Structures are given as structure tokens and as C-alpha cells.
Amino acid sequence: MSAETFIRLTTLxxxxxxxxxxxxxxxxxRSEEVALLRGTQLGQGAKALVCHVKGxxxxxxxxxxxxxxxxxxxxLLAAGIGGTRASLASPAEVSALTDCVFxxxxxxxxxPDLLLVAAPLLFxxxxxxxxxxxxxxRSVILNTQDYQRIAAPRLVQFIKCQE
Incomplete structure (x- = not known):
């Protein structure tokens, strides 16, 4: 699993x-651990969550x-897509939709059934x-402008307010 995803990604x-x-x-x-291994800032990590939006x-x-x-x-994610509620997908759904593990x-x-959205702060x-x-x-470190240009995610504000 996921070797095909890596090849598809690097080919793209x-x-x-x-x-x-x-x-x-x-x-x-964990994001903190992998940032240390990569030598990158935690905020540079692009965390991807597979979710259901309904309603x-x-x-x-x-x-x-x-x-x-x-x-x-x-x-906020649900509202940004036009739904009323959202939840994280099951491990089986994640595997089926991404060919990857959490x-x-x-x-x-x-x-084709997985809509890509990104929080504007990412850019x-x-x-x-x-x-x-x-x-x-295995990690990829990618130019941010190139990511936005190539992936062309729909921008949705869904970051939890820090208090």
C-alpha cells in the first residue's frame, strides 16, 4: 500500500x-516527531484529514x-462545504480513498470522490x-506556491480558534 501513491505523487x-x-x-x-526528523518547523507540516461532511x-x-x-x-469544515456536520472517516475509508494509512x-x-480543501493559513x-x-x-518537502498551483485545493477556513 502507498508505494503507488508515492509514484503517482512524484510523477505529478x-x-x-x-x-x-x-x-x-x-x-x-506524530507531527512533532516527524518535524524534528525532517528539520522543519511544526507549522510547515501539511496535515491531511479524511472527513465526511453531511447535511x-x-x-x-x-x-x-x-x-x-x-x-x-x-x-467550520462542514459549514465551509455547505453541510451541517462533519466527522473523521474510518481507517477503512481512509485506506480506500487514499491508499494510505493515518x-x-x-x-x-x-x-474522484475525495474533495480537496485547504485552510488559507497553510499558504x-x-x-x-x-x-x-x-x-x-518518507516525506516530501514542497514549495508552497507549487503545492497551491498543482493541487488547487478549495480554500475553506476550518482552523479551530486558539484561546
């Missing part, structure tokens, strides 16, 4: 002439991407984004 980045590099590292499941006649799987130092507000999902949707702080690329032992 190469075809689109993206500025990126691949980094192999020890397996890490108001909407039933949509969403790949919601936000900086790794932030938390998602699923009610923590290794790149911020790109390769499935405002760092010149490069870092994310796991199909496995917990």
Missing part, C-alpha cells in the same frame, strides 16, 4: 515542474489540509510545506 510533481525534495527518515506518527443534502468525503500546528474545527496521507486527492507562513508521502518513513 515532476510533470508540473514542482520544486521539491524527498526525504527518507525513521518512522514517526443540507450534502454527502461528501473531504481531504482537509491544515498546518500541523493547528487543530481542525469540523463544524499519518501518511499526502495533501493531494487522487480519488501564509512558510515557503515550503512538508508532508508524509504515502508511508511514515
Amino acid at each position: 510533481l515532476d510533470t508540473q515542474q514542482a520544486r521539491y525534495r524527498v526525504m527518507e527518515h525513521a518512522s514517526a506518527g 443540507n443534502g450534502i454527502k461528501q468525503h473531504v481531504l482537509a489540509v491544515l498546518p500541523a500546528d493547528q487543530q481542525a474545527d469540523l463544524s 499519518g501518511a496521507i499526502p495533501p493531494f486527492s487522487f480519488h 501564509q507562513r512558510f515557503d515550503e510545506l512538508a508532508f508524509n508521502a504515502g508511508t511514515l518513513e
